[in-house]
Structures are given as C-alpha cells and as structure tokens.
Amino acid sequence: MIIGLARGILIIAEQGMIIDSVLNALAMPVLAPLGDLVDINREAVVTAYQFGNGLTNLISPTGGVLLAGLAIAQISFGQWLKVIFKLFPILWLVAVIFAAISAAVGI
Numbered sequence: 001m002i003i004g005l006a007r008g009i010l011i012i013a014e015q016g017m018i019i020d021s022v023l024n025a026l027a028m029p030v031l032a033p034l035g036d037l038v039d040i041n042r043e044a045v046v047t048a049y050q051f052g053n054g055l056t057n058l059i060s061p062t063g064g065v066l067l068a069g070l071a072i073a074q075i076s077f078g079q080w081l082k083v084i085f086k087l088f089p090i091l092w093l094v095a096v097i098f099a100a101i102s103a104a105v106g107i
Contacts, residue, residue: 051095
C-alpha cells in the first residue's frame with residue numbers, strides 16, 4: 001500500500017512537471033559552484049544541464065511524455081530507438097557546439 005501511494009505521488013509530480021522543478025532546484029545549487037570553480041559562467045552550466053536533460057528524455061523509457069507520445073502515435077519503443085539512435089549523435093554534436101559557444105561567450 002505504501003509503494004502504491006508513493007507511486008501515485010510520483011505520477012502526479014511527474015505529470016504536473018513538479019518533479020522537474022524539484023530536480024532542478026536540487027541540482028543547480030551543486031552545479032553552479034562547480035561551474036564557478038572551473039571558470040564557466042552559470043548560464044553555460046544551465047544550458048549544458050538542459051541539453052543533457054533533453055537528450056536523456058529522448059531515450060529514457062521512464063519519461064511519461066515520451067511513452068505517451070509513442071502510444072498515441074502507435075510507435076513501439078523499439079522502433080523509436082532504431083530511429084533515435086541514428087539521430088542522437090547529430091543532436092548530441094549540435095548540443096555540444098551550442099554549449100561550447102555558450103561557455104566561450106561568457107557574458
């Protein structure tokens with residue numbers, strides 16, 4: 001019963017995008033000082049974090065939005081992985097380039 005209650009709370013938090021806010025609120029106080037330590041501006045740290053989060057959400061089977069979208073489109077997760085693994089290196093390279101530009105600009 002406790003596991004069911006915890007899962008219900010997690011589903012509500014994920015669907016309401018509350019869990020993302022909590023994760024960001026917990027991650028940024030750690031990542032921002034690390035960026036300061038290596039002389040990378042905080043905006044670049046946030047940009048790199050968001051790129052990583054977005055790319056992970058493209059392949060993570062635990063993402064509710066991804067699985068819901070695949071279900072609506074009637075695409076199996078295996079078919080999705082075949083397509084996204086071809087596109088993923090390109091998206092990763094674009095994310096790396098933009099993150100490097102963001103770090104280099106250093107406003």
